[in-house]
Amino acid sequence: MEFVATVGRVFLAFLSHVGRLSAFTGTAVSHIVRPPFYPRLIMRSMVEIGYYSLPVVGLTAVFTGMVLALQSYSGFSRFAAEGAVATVVVLSVTRELAPVLAGLMVAGRIGASMAAEIGTMRVTEQIDALSTLSTNPFKYLVAPRLLAGFLMVPCLVLVADIIGVFGGYIVGVYKLGFNPSSYISRTWEYLEPLDVISGLTKAAVFGFLISLMGCYHGYYSRGGAQGVGAATTNSVVSAAILILVFNYVITALFFGK
Amino acid sequence: MTDAPQPKIQLNDVHKAFGPKVVLDGIDLSVARGESVVIIGGSGTGKSVLLKCILGLLRPERGSIRIDGEEVVGLRGKSRERVLNQFGMLFQGSALFDSLKVWENVAFGLIQGRNMPRQQAKDIAIEKLAAVGLAESAGDLFPSELSGGMQKRVGLARAIASSPEIIFFDEPTTGLDPIMADVINDLIVKCTKELGATALSITHDMASARKIADRIAMLYKGRLIWVGPAKDIDHSGNEFVDQFIHGRADGPIKMELRA
Numbered sequence: 001m002e003f004v005a006t007v008g009r010v011f012l013a014f015l016s017h018v019g020r021l022s023a024f025t026g027t028a029v030s031h032i033v034r035p036p037f038y039p040r041l042i043m044r045s046m047v048e049i050g051y052y053s054l055p056v057v058g059l060t061a062v063f064t065g066m067v068l069a070l071q072s073y074s075g076f077s078r079f080a081a082e083g084a085v086a087t088v089v090v091l092s093v094t095r096e097l098a099p100v101l102a103g104l105m106v107a108g109r110i111g112a113s114m115a116a117e118i119g120t121m122r123v124t125e126q127i128d129a130l131s132t133l134s135t136n137p138f139k140y141l142v143a144p145r146l147l148a149g150f151l152m153v154p155c156l157v158l159v160a161d162i163i164g165v166f167g168g169y170i171v172g173v174y175k176l177g178f179n180p181s182s183y184i185s186r187t188w189e190y191l192e193p194l195d196v197i198s199g200l201t202k203a204a205v206f207g208f209l210i211s212l213m214g215c216y217h218g219y220y221s222r223g224g225a226q227g228v229g230a231a232t233t234n235s236v237v238s239a240a241i242l243i244l245v246f247n248y249v250i251t252a253l254f255f256g257k
Numbered sequence: 258m259t260d261a262p263q264p265k266i267q268l269n270d271v272h273k274a275f276g277p278k279v280v281l282d283g284i285d286l287s288v289a290r291g292e293s294v295v296i297i298g299g300s301g302t303g304k305s306v307l308l309k310c311i312l313g314l315l316r317p318e319r320g321s322i323r324i325d326g327e328e329v330v331g332l333r334g335k336s337r338e339r340v341l342n343q344f345g346m347l348f349q350g351s352a353l354f355d356s357l358k359v360w361e362n363v364a365f366g367l368i369q370g371r372n373m374p375r376q377q378a379k380d381i382a383i384e385k386l387a388a389v390g391l392a393e394s395a396g397d398l399f400p401s402e403l404s405g406g407m408q409k410r411v412g413l414a415r416a417i418a419s420s421p422e423i424i425f426f427d428e429p430t431t432g433l434d435p436i437m438a439d440v441i442n443d444l445i446v447k448c449t450k451e452l453g454a455t456a457l458s459i460t461h462d463m464a465s466a467r468k469i470a471d472r473i474a475m476l477y478k479g480r481l482i483w484v485g486p487a488k489d490i491d492h493s494g495n496e497f498v499d500q501f502i503h504g505r506a507d508g509p510i511k512m513e514l515r516a
């Protein structure tokens with residue numbers, strides 16, 4: 001009996017979370033499309049997400065491409081398929097690794113900072129103050145961040161695609177001894193637009209989820225510095241989990257037969 | 258209706274609890290247009306909670322709150338924004354936006370709410386900063402670079418910047434030196450007397466309460482145990498009020514201390 005009660009309580013708590021998150025998402029999205037808009041704030045978030053994340057995302061991408069070339073070369077040479085290295089690199093990077101790894105890096109960087117910033121505003125009553133100054137906190141704080149995440153993470157991933165392939169090229173040509181022009185033509189040969197498009201679609205969804213988790217956990221944080229710390233952790237963990245889940249779902253939608 | 262003018266703010270039987278802890282237990286209060294009412298009461302009795310309920314930042318479980326006769330409990334969306342537009346609020350902890358400069362804080366309601374051009378809003382902000390005794394140069398600092406009392410005054414300037422019809426001051430003089438406190442008292446009196454604003458203030462500072470209040474209300478154990486004209490505060494005939502205004506440890510109000 002005790003056990004059933006506990007399960008029931010956990011389930012109810014889960015449902016109430018889902019309900020609150022859905023309401024939050026609905027309200028936030030409705031404010032993205034309704035005026036007034038805050039172009040300055042949207043710009044600021046876009047720069048924060050898109051520009052200042054370039055170094056970490058670039059670094060992640062270049063090493064991923066490099067290690068991928070190395071790994072697939074040593075693995076594929078067992079059945080004399082070394083020629084596929086360039087194709088493997090470009091497909092894995094564009095379809096899978098660039099969006100997921102960039103998403104996880106941005107979740108750590110941006111999701112955490114959004115949760116901390118909005119959480120601090122919550123516990124110091126700045127969010128209450130916003131609404132007494134004729135400003136809707138959803139419109140002012142949440143909508144610009146969601147929009148910026150949705151738009152900028154795909155840009156980051158496009159850059160990561162290029163850098164990742166470049167990393168593979170460096171290792172392929174300078175370490176594994178591929179002919180540069182044949183490596184490049186191999187890269188293009190089997191690449192289809194859908195590979196890149198699916199990756200960018202993932203990126204847009206991930207970007208939205210990262211901002212959503214940062215804003216949501218920040219918005220509902222309570223209880224001072226400790227609460228803000230918890231909100232930060234929760235935003236990163238939940239964004240990372242959602243990225244992995246949605247990665248599967250989107251892959252299945254695009255490529256699942 | 259009768260010929261009595263409609264009160265600006267009217268509270269009836271407002272109840273608010275946090276879990277098992279009852280904070281407001283049936284508040285009735287009406288504030289006339291242009292009147293200044295001060296709420297006094299011990300720390301933690303729910304004065305700030307009362308203001309937040311009126312602003313709709315907290316939702317009372319029971320009771321009615323009317324602004325200009327319009328029920329505001331549970332109001333949402335556009336209509337809530339319209340009602341909030343006539344409010345200015347000084348938060349107890351100032352609640353300044355720490356990512357914005359001081360003048361941008363003061364001008365926030367004008368720029369975001371009224372779509373005023375930035376330069377014009379800045380001029381008004383600097384004027385309001387001067388009214389609370391802050392120099393123009395302070396306008397370009399960030400809130401974290403100010404002292405606690407200066408932050409309080411910026412919060413005050415922000416609350417009055419858009420000349421709201423109803424202004425709430427949560428402990429406006431706490432943390433200020435006596436002279437500056439009196440300057441702020443004069444400013445609050447000016448807002449209500451000259452600009453015709455309706456004010457609801459919270460204070461522990463009896464000198465300030467006497468100066469700014471038309472009426473004083475005392476909150477104790479979730480109820481307003483005494484409401485009366487400010488001039489009657491010294492002979493209220495209420496022993497709770499007497500103990501409070503004289504700051505005596507002995508009396509009917511027992512602090513929940515464990516010896």
Ligand SMILES: Nc1ncnc2c1ncn2[C@@H]1O[C@H](COP(=O)(O)OP(=O)(O)OP(=O)(O)O)[C@@H](O)[C@H]1O
Pocket residue numbers: 275280298299300301302303304305306307349
């Ligand atoms: N968000 C909240 N959640 C739970 N309890 C709360 C919350 N806000 C206030 N309280 C409780 O309500 C009571 C009244 O708080 P309030 O801030 O209104 O006190 P106050 O009268 O303004 O005191 P002070 O003069 O010290 O500012 C306190 O006991 C506090 O613990």
Ligand SMILES: [Mg+2]
Pocket residue numbers: 304305306349427
């Ligand atoms: Mg208080």
